[in-house]
Amino acid sequence: MNQETQPLRSTPLQSTPRRRxxxxxxxxxxxxxxxxxxxxxLSFLILSGLQIFNAYPQLHWGxxxxxxxxxxxxxxxxxxxxxxxxxxxxxxVSVPTTDFLGLSKVEGEWxxxxxxxWLTFPSYQDLAAGRNWHFFFAWxxxxxxxxxLGYGLVSGHFRRDLTPKAQELxxxxxxxxxxxxxxxxxxAGEAARHYxxxxxxxxxxxxxxxxxxxxxxxxxxxxxxxxxxxxxLDIFGGRQSARSLHFITASLLVxxxxxxxxxxxxxxxxxxxxxMVTGRYAIRSKEPDA
Amino acid sequence: MTDLxxxxxxxxxxxxxxALALSGCDRPEQSPEVGGVIRSAEKLTxxxxxxxxxxxxxxxEFAETDISPAFRVNGTSAPDGEAYAQLVEGNFANWRLKIDxxxxxxxxxxxxxxxxxxxxxxxxxxxxxxxWSAIAKWTGxxxxxxxxxxxxxxxxRFAVFHCADELEKTxxxxxxxxxxxxxxxxxxxxxxxxxxxxxxxxxxxxxxxxRLRVERQLGYKxxxxxxxxxxxxxxxxxxxGNGGFWEDRGYEWYAGI
Numbered sequence: 001m002n003q004e005t006q007p008l009r010s011t012p013l014q015s016t017p018r019r020r021x022x023x024x025x026x027x028x029x030x031x032x033x034x035x036x037x038x039x040x041x042l043s044f045l046i047l048s049g050l051q052i053f054n055a056y057p058q059l060h061w062g063x064x065x066x067x068x069x070x071x072x073x074x075x076x077x078x079x080x081x082x083x084x085x086x087x088x089x090x091x092x093v094s095v096p097t098t099d100f101l102g103l104s105k106v107e108g109e110w111x112x113x114x115x116x117x118w119l120t121f122p123s124y125q126d127l128a129a130g131r132n133w134h135f136f137f138a139w140x141x142x143x144x145x146x147x148x149l150g151y152g153l154v155s156g157h158f159r160r161d162l163t164p165k166a167q168e169l170x171x172x173x174x175x176x177x178x179x180x181x182x183x184x185x186x187x188a189g190e191a192a193r194h195y196x197x198x199x200x201x202x203x204x205x206x207x208x209x210x211x212x213x214x215x216x217x218x219x220x221x222x223x224x225x226x227x228x229x230x231x232x233l234d235i236f237g238g239r240q241s242a243r244s245l246h247f248i249t250a251s252l253l254v255x256x257x258x259x260x261x262x263x264x265x266x267x268x269x270x271x272x273x274x275x276m277v278t279g280r281y282a283i284r285s286k287e288p289d290a
Numbered sequence: 291m292t293d294l295x296x297x298x299x300x301x302x303x304x305x306x307x308x309a310l311a312l313s314g315c316d317r318p319e320q321s322p323e324v325g326g327v328i329r330s331a332e333k334l335t336x337x338x339x340x341x342x343x344x345x346x347x348x349x350x351e352f353a354e355t356d357i358s359p360a361f362r363v364n365g366t367s368a369p370d371g372e373a374y375a376q377l378v379e380g381n382f383a384n385w386r387l388k389i390d391x392x393x394x395x396x397x398x399x400x401x402x403x404x405x406x407x408x409x410x411x412x413x414x415x416x417x418x419x420x421x422w423s424a425i426a427k428w429t430g431x432x433x434x435x436x437x438x439x440x441x442x443x444x445x446x447r448f449a450v451f452h453c454a455d456e457l458e459k460t461x462x463x464x465x466x467x468x469x470x471x472x473x474x475x476x477x478x479x480x481x482x483x484x485x486x487x488x489x490x491x492x493x494x495x496x497x498x499x500x501r502l503r504v505e506r507q508l509g510y511k512x513x514x515x516x517x518x519x520x521x522x523x524x525x526x527x528x529x530x531g532n533g534g535f536w537e538d539r540g541y542e543w544y545a546g547i
Contacts (some may be wrong), residue, residue, distance in 0.1 A: 135332070227348060
């Protein structure tokens, strides 16, 4: 019953009395491979990154920062009335976070630990292993990103699929898409063939903003790279600022992933997943107006 | 899992890994095959950094006003043992730095000898592998000038620093601190053997009488309490064979990131 079509970008949908689906090719094989490789890389990078963070759970601003130097974020544990408790301190505000941040159970024992075992890789405290995995997947992530970047430029994927059109950026259109998104009304029919402008801007923001920021702040943590490119220290205001920005940017990426996955689920999880695995995406025509 | 792999896995567990919470998610880290692949990234990192750095790119040097108020005493805060205690007692007058191994003219230098040599002073950032940083002013002798005076043999590849501190108590002495760098870093203009810190004599906590500064790498490379510098063509025969105390415990030999 499904009518199969190959890349069918310009053929209009036929108006038929019954609601039916056609399949378009949504994602090229390079996009699909790099997407899933990214899932693996980001998972390991975030979990091993938290392992590394646990070795020194404070964030500073500036060129240096250590122990008693002013920290704007501290995840720690302390004891009051003989009871240990975990806390997160942001500026002068301290939030109790026992059993999650600062203090959590390791093999049944309360243990001072910034992030709990289920959020770090490896789960047990091992900075050396965390670093090894972090840098391995950092390389895979960067190489994967460069392949995708090259493909996106050469194939026209960026220009065709991700660059917003002028009319999409017009305030009225833009506002309507925000309202539609807020009501969880997703594009159907002809409009579902393309990314909407909010998707385009989000993907561009992540790919051209957060990910390069992630890599550059990470490289600024390297004493070697700081010697090769001293400008890194000036751009980010010092190694400790870069470390903080690395953490904040990673947090924004986690927010992106959460929203991204939520949108995938809300707008048709199987169709979206299939399109990112096989490339085929079903478009359902709207009920014709009688 | 094949039988062989399972057996290896069980042996690994029996050897002490079992003490760790071995959840399914940690299994990749426990596999020696996977570990080898994961750790190969270090070579890529080192090649890439060497390519970008060249021999002489300098680490940033800061102003006096940038010096940080606190500088954590990390690792050993004072080496144990009668021998070191006596050196401290005598204000290191009886301490001698030995430089030998693959050299034409082994050297033995007192602290006074070192202080007579041309010195370099630099205000640099110390980056701990844990993530913190501190800035301090260091004065010392460029390592390259000492190595040039010894006349390195053509087979020389690494400088190994043997230290007075034992960071882990062991029966065979494998807990003794040591470090190694290759000749590119050894002859880097900012690589010095420091005997002064922030305009004071180097304190016991920070590695008296002499510590290494190799500014393009992380803190654990900055060996304290240096007693003996050995020039070698390979560090495979030393302790764990990985070129340093922390390297024998899983950390990268090239600590540029």
